[in-house]
Amino acid sequence: ETGVTQTPRHLVMGMTNKKSLKCEQHLGHNAMYWYKQSAKKPLELMFVYSLEERVENNSVPSRFSPECPNSSHLFLHLHTLQPEDSALYLCASSRGNSGANVLTFGAGSRLTVL
Amino acid sequence: AQTVTQSQPEMSVQEAETVTLSCTYDTSESDYYLFWYKQPPSRQMILVIRQEAYKQQNATENRFSVNFQKAAKSFSLKISDSQLGDAAMYFCAYRSAVGSARQLTFGSGTQLTVLP
Numbered sequence: 001e002t003g004v005t006q007t008p009r010h011l012v013m014g015m016t017n018k019k020s021l022k023c024e025q026h027l028g029h030n031a032m033y034w035y036k037q038s039a040k041k042p043l044e045l046m047f048v049y050s051l052e053e054r055v056e057n058n059s060v061p062s063r064f065s066p067e068c069p070n071s072s073h074l075f076l077h078l079h080t081l082q083p084e085d086s087a088l089y090l091c092a093s094s095r096g097n098s099g100a101n102v103l104t105f106g107a108g109s110r111l112t113v114l
Numbered sequence: 115a116q117t118v119t120q121s122q123p124e125m126s127v128q129e130a131e132t133v134t135l136s137c138t139y140d141t142s143e144s145d146y147y148l149f150w151y152k153q154p155p156s157r158q159m160i161l162v163i164r165q166e167a168y169k170q171q172n173a174t175e176n177r178f179s180v181n182f183q184k185a186a187k188s189f190s191l192k193i194s195d196s197q198l199g200d201a202a203m204y205f206c207a208y209r210s211a212v213g214s215a216r217q218l219t220f221g222s223g224t225q226l227t228v229l230p
Contacts, residue, residue, distance in 0.1 A: 105159035107157050
């Protein structure tokens with residue numbers, strides 16, 4: 001069983017819906033990440049939360065809104081999405097956000113926007 | 115910005131044989147980390163191996179080893195005695211050691227098929 005758990009595993013939503021993706025880590029890590037994985041494209045970092053900072057990819061549309069209430073939980077709130085937002089959304093965590101820290105990933109949430 | 119290139123979208127290998135996956139990267143930094151991650155059909159990304167740029171010795175993990183050529187900015191992964199369970203998408207990744215750019219940058223991946 002992975003130390004990083006993502007729910008739901010699959011989500012289908014219309015463009016006017018509001019939904020949230022949830023990530024929980026049981027590893028005692030203090031940095032968490034959201035990545036977007038689209039077909040035929042490299043993984044794209046969306047957001048980082050760590051004790052030191054919150055880092056955002058400025059190219060991420062405002063229809064994606066992250067929330068990190070504590071070091072173990074991370075949410076990605078979704079609203080008025082577009083079909084091109086359909087992708088696999090991966091959550092990861094690490095012990096710190098330095099270059100040496102290894103990321104542990106969850107199994108992802110497959111999002112389909114109709 | 116750093117870039118990571120995996121020039122082989124697909125590779126195949128016979129079971130028990132050896133295969134090498136290629137990765138090149140572009141950076142002006144001297145201190146960084148390189149990773150190979152594996153993503154099987156279950157979708158969970160799993161760390162295969164990590165290399166620290168300031169270490170000249172190539173990292174090894176059981177059947178997995180790397181050929182790290184810092185001057186050439188090359189970081190290939192060798193899988194020996196390939197097993198059916200090695201079939202997956204393999205991603206090469208770069209991470210700066212310091213600074214605001216220290217997030218993982220991934221290549222586009224190589225899909226490895228293991229033939230019985």
